[in-house]
Amino acid sequence: MLGALRSSVARAARSSGVRRMASDAVQELEKEVSHAQKEANKWKMVTFACIPMCLGLGVLTMSNAHTHHRNVPAYPYMGYKVRDFPWGPEPLFGTK
Numbered sequence: 001m002l003g004a005l006r007s008s009v010a011r012a013a014r015s016s017g018v019r020r021m022a023s024d025a026v027q028e029l030e031k032e033v034s035h036a037q038k039e040a041n042k043w044k045m046v047t048f049a050c051i052p053m054c055l056g057l058g059v060l061t062m063s064n065a066h067t068h069h070r071n072v073p074a075y076p077y078m079g080y081k082v083r084d085f086p087w088g089p090e091p092l093f094g095t096k
Helices: 002-015 022-063
Strands: none
Touching: none
């Protein structure tokens, strides 16, 4: 806080040729801090408003989820094999 006060006083002294009192610099610093606090509170409220919307959208998306099944035609060449697999007659994962 002290460093911010010093930089604020130095900035005020450079910006105008008029010499300012320390109380003016403190008032400017308080304005900057209150503005920053207002902005932080605004974005906190925006965040808290968006969280339920995002959760609702996620629930809606997941509740309407469905699996995609491919309807593969039973072509005669798809089940053709010359010899058994090394692990036995069935396919590795049990599907044909």
